[in-house]
Amino acid sequence: MSRKPKASSAAGVGLRLQHIAEVAATRPPAAWLEIHPENFIANPHAAELLDDLATDYPVSVHSVGVSIGSADGVDHRHLRRVKALVDRIDPFLVSGHLAWSTHEGAYLNDLLPLPYDRESLEVLARHVDEVQQALGRPYHVENPSNYLGFAGSTMTETQLLGELVARTGCRLLCDVSNIHVSGINLGYDPYAYVDEMPAEAIGELHLGGFVVEDEDGTPPSQVLIDTHSRPIDDNAWDLYAYALRRFGPRPTLIEWDNELPDFATLLGEAARAEAVAAGVLGESLRHAG
Numbered sequence: 001m002s003r004k005p006k007a008s009s010a011a012g013v014g015l016r017l018q019h020i021a022e023v024a025a026t027r028p029p030a031a032w033l034e035i036h037p038e039n040f041i042a043n044p045h046a047a048e049l050l051d052d053l054a055t056d057y058p059v060s061v062h063s064v065g066v067s068i069g070s071a072d073g074v075d076h077r078h079l080r081r082v083k084a085l086v087d088r089i090d091p092f093l094v095s096g097h098l099a100w101s102t103h104e105g106a107y108l109n110d111l112l113p114l115p116y117d118r119e120s121l122e123v124l125a126r127h128v129d130e131v132q133q134a135l136g137r138p139y140h141v142e143n144p145s146n147y148l149g150f151a152g153s154t155m156t157e158t159q160l161l162g163e164l165v166a167r168t169g170c171r172l173l174c175d176v177s178n179i180h181v182s183g184i185n186l187g188y189d190p191y192a193y194v195d196e197m198p199a200e201a202i203g204e205l206h207l208g209g210f211v212v213e214d215e216d217g218t219p220p221s222q223v224l225i226d227t228h229s230r231p232i233d234d235n236a237w238d239l240y241a242y243a244l245r246r247f248g249p250r251p252t253l254i255e256w257d258n259e260l261p262d263f264a265t266l267l268g269e270a271a272r273a274e275a276v277a278a279g280v281l282g283e284s285l286r287h288a289g
């Protein structure tokens with residue numbers, strides 16, 4: 001049986017290789033752990049520690065290498081490796097990105113965007129079907145951080161995600177910080193984006209730190225870069241509270257991958273997320289009363 005977070009708004013933290021020995025030895029009070037399967041597939045020692053930790057902590061699997069947006073198809077060899085790990089640790093959720101990161105067999109070291117149109121929707125729907133069939137469970141697709149729009153796009157991101165859910169029965173991972181980053185970079189209202197998301201399909205939220213490229217600039221000259229290297233920005237906390245009011249409580253990940261702080265700092269950010277969720281829930285209850 002898959003182990004689920006105890007509270008529906010529990011905030012988890014990423015289990016990165018730098019922290020795994022410490023976490024295995026000290027069992028810190030994290031509500032749940034998120035892992036990138038790519039870190040464990042070729043690392044038997046880390047995989048062994050993970051297998052043990054998965055008996056104590058709920059785990060969410062977030063793949064950065066299953067490329068549902070690649071025109072030349074999903075890498076089934078990689079998908080089989082991810083499935084083997086998923087079958088072993090039985091996570092409460094499996095997710096990946098609305099992007100492509102492979103081309104003609106080569107892994108590109110980034111998550112690349114794609115135009116939002118019928119042709120992309122066909123490709124994405126076919127690949128999400130393949131991934132869900134291979135894994136034998138729902139796949140959660142994450143909204144990316146965007147830096148440029150495609151002139152040829154005929155749909156908004158939320159329309160594309162909504163259609164993908166309707167076509168494939170997939171679920172969504174809503175990265176709240178990415179909505180803020182993309183909203184500033186592309187000039188749209190992040191709150192309207194949250195309003196347009198299909199709330200019932202959302203299984204997990206992300207909050208990650210970003211950097212401002214032009215500190216003295218003001219939008220539109222300012223560009224936000226989704227680095228996962230900083231504490232969560234106040235604008236993202238505000239949008240998170242709004243998203244919780246609209247979606248209801250959801251497991252939330254503090255996403256920190258670069259310039260990693262000590263594990264206690266991650267737990268501190270997770271505690272803040274749970275405090276925000278408790279505040280929103282309290283407010284909702286007061287409204288209901």
Ligand SMILES: [Fe+2]
Pocket residue numbers: 142175178206208255
């Ligand atoms: Fe994310």
